[in-house]
Amino acid sequence: MKPASSKTSIAMKRMRASSRCGTVVDLALGSKFPQAIVWGPAMTTIHNDAFLPILGDKPSALGRSFADVWEEAWDDIAPIAEKAYRGESTYIENFPLVIDRHGFNETAYFTFCYSPIRGDDGSVAGMMDTVVETTAAVLAEHGLRQSEARFRAFTNATSDVVYRMSADWKEMHQLEGRGFLADTLQPSITWQSKYLFVEDLPVIERASGEAIAAKAMFAHEHRVRRADGRRNSRMVWCSVRHQRLEARRRTPGGH
CATH class of the missing domain: 3.30.450.20 (PAS domain)
Structure with missing residues (x-):
């Protein structure tokens, strides 16, 4: 003192x-x-x-x-x-x-x-x-709410299935399947077994790894498992586009 x-x-x-x-x-x-x-x-x-x-x-x-x-x-x-x-x-x-x-x-x-x-x-x-x-905790909560609001607005404005993923592509944060794919409402690190086929993983992981390293859009066509799980319709082809989003930095007195 x-x-x-x-x-x-x-x-x-x-x-x-x-x-x-x-x-x-x-x-x-x-x-x-x-x-x-x-x-x-x-x-x-x-x-x-x-x-x-x-x-x-x-x-x-x-x-x-x-x-x-x-x-x-x-x-x-x-x-x-x-x-x-x-x-x-x-x-x-x-x-x-x-x-x-x-x-x-x-x-x-x-x-x-x-x-x-x-x-x-x-x-x-x-x-x-x-x-x-509690400034740091409040700002983090505000940022999460804004992110979720933007995500929901975007999904409501498009017919595509939109998902949010961690920057390293290891954790699925959220996916609204629109009845086509199963929903992921909570963060998941086991999402690959839910949506992908094990034999396709090496090619998908290599393509996503290259996109992450280059900080570029990941664009790839691969098979996914449908939400209904019916034997004749468990597998479909889809075109995936994944763009990494950088968080904005706050400056003193800024927004």
């Missing part, structure tokens, strides 16, 4: 004067989970080392008003903090905030709990902010 400012030292002394609050300070500072104590009417901030990544490149928050630390997002945070100071806890998952902690505004997501801290007399003396950043 960084050296305490005079305001931090005063706040910590006052908190330790209360046996109940002193225990809260010791638990928070020793925790490996990001936690900040917001103390008194001035909302003096005391936090543990695990809280530092949440702050990023912001100036030191120790001894400063919590409202000043998160000035750019205070309109969104204030009602929740005020609720804690009234004695009510709040737990929120994946809460979006536009913050500036690296020299630019960014939308970050947090799961956190604001809990009131009570003094020995039972009155609210401050609050505890227990928080974890």
